[in-house]
Amino acid sequence: MTAPRDNNRDDRPFLGRLTLPERNFVADALRAETVGGILLLLAAVVALIWANTFGGSYESVSDFHIGPSSLGLDLSIQHWAADGLLAIFFFVAGVELKRELVAGELRDPRAAALPVVAALCGMIAPALVYLTVTGIGGGSAAGWAVPTATDIAFALAVLAVLGASLPSALRAFLLTLAVVDDLFAIMIIAVFFTEDLNFAALGGAAAGLLLFWLLLRMGVRGWYVYVPLALAIWGLMYNSGVHATIAGVAMGLMLRCTRREGEQQSPGEHIEHLVRPISAGFAVPLFALFSAGVAVTGKSLGDVFTRPETLGVVLGLVVGKALGIFGGTWLTARFTKAELNTDLRWPDVFALASLAGIGFTVSLLIGELAFKGDAVLTDEVKASVLVGSLIAAILAGVLLKMRVRTYQALYAEEERDDDMSGIPDVYEQDDPAYHLRMAAIYEEKAAEHRRKADAAGASREDGDGPA
Incomplete structure (x- = not known):
C-alpha cells in the first residue's frame, strides 16, 4: 500500500481516497441503491416469468386503467x-x-471535469454506435437515446451479487457518473420526447414550482403541505x-443541500434519506415489474x-458505453493535471466503464x-436492453474479478479500525490521540503475548508441556 495522502480536494488524485464525510455519504447512498438494485433484479425476473x-x-394488469379522467389522468x-x-x-x-x-464532487470545476466529460462521452458514443448500426442496416434512428443511460441501482446490484469489494x-466515481448521466438523460427526455405543449397546464406547473420554492425559502415545514403540492x-x-x-x-433541485451551523443534515439530505428507500425499494422495482415483461x-x-x-x-450499451466513458476519462486525465491513484490502473477504469453499460430503468x-x-x-427494444445489460454485467464482472484481490486490499485498508474508535484508521493518522490509542493497544497485545509465553514456560518446567 502507498503512504497515506492528504485528503484535500486539490491534492487528491483521480480515484484517490475520499474525505471522511464524502465516504460516509457515498456508503449510505450506495447501501440503499444496492438493496434497491437487488429488488430491481428480482422484479425484472418476476416480470419475465409472468409475461x-x-x-x-x-x-391485462399492465393495461388496466385507473384514475380521474376529468383531470386527464385516466x-x-x-x-x-x-x-x-x-x-x-x-x-x-x-x-x-x-x-x-x-457539496460534492461537482462543486469544484476541476474535480467535476472528469465525471462530466466521462458521462457526456458515455452518452455520445452509444448514440453514435446506434446511429451507425441503424444507418448501415436501414433501421429507425428514433431509438438513438435508448443505450445512453446508466442504471446505477442495477449496476450496484451486480456488484453486490459478484461480491466485489470496490x-x-x-x-x-460510479455514483457521480450516474448522477451526471441522469442529468443528461433528463435533458434528452425533456427536449426530444416532449409532445404538443399545453401552455396553460405548463404555466400552472411553473406556478406550482414557484410556490414550492417560496415555501422552502420561507422555512415552511410539513409533508401535508408539500405532498399535495407536489402531486398537483x-x-x-x-x-x-x-x-x-x-x-x-x-x-429535487430546489431543496437546500448545504448544512447550516448546528445542522447534522441539510433539508435535502434529510428528505433524500426518507425518500430514497421509497424510490429504490418500491417505485423503481414496480416500474421494472410492468416494463420488463x-x-x-x-x-x-x-x-x-x-x-x-x-x-x-x-x-x-456494451461497446459504446465502455469506450465512451473510458475514452473520455483517459483524454481528460491526459490533457489536464489529473493523475490516477497509484494503487489503481487504467484497466480498473475500463471495468467501471463496462459496468456503466448496464442500462435498465431509464433505457426502458x-x-x-x-x-x-x-x-x-x-x-x-426492451429485450435488447435486457440482453445488452446482461452482456455488460458479465463483461464487467469478469474484468472486476481479475483485480478483486487489489480491490479487497484497498477496501480492507479503508475499513480497518484497530483502535475501535468508529472511524477508519486512515482518517485518524494525523491525530495525536490516535497514536496514543494505538500505542496502548500494542502494549496490551505485547503484555498478553508475554503472559502466554511465561505460562507456556512454566508448564514445560512442571513436566506438562511437550518434551
Missing part, C-alpha cells in the same frame, strides 16, 4: 408506473444532482405535454442480434417513448 407463463394476465397501470412512480426516482436524482453541485473512490405540480406537468418525471427533478423466445432473441434497432441498442423508459405506437418494436 412468458401467464402473458394474458400480465397484459392511465394504465404501466403508464402510472412510468410517469408516476418514476417521478419519485427522478426526484431523488434531482436531490443527488443538487448535492453534488453544491474501494470507495471507485464506487463514488406532477399532474399539471403531465397534462402540459412535458414528461411528468421532469417535475420530480425540478423539485417481454415475451422471450428463440426467435425474439435471434432478432435482437439481426434487427438494426435492437442490435444498435446492444452494441451501444426512453424505449417506450421512442417507439410509442409500435408495440412489437417496443418489446423488441
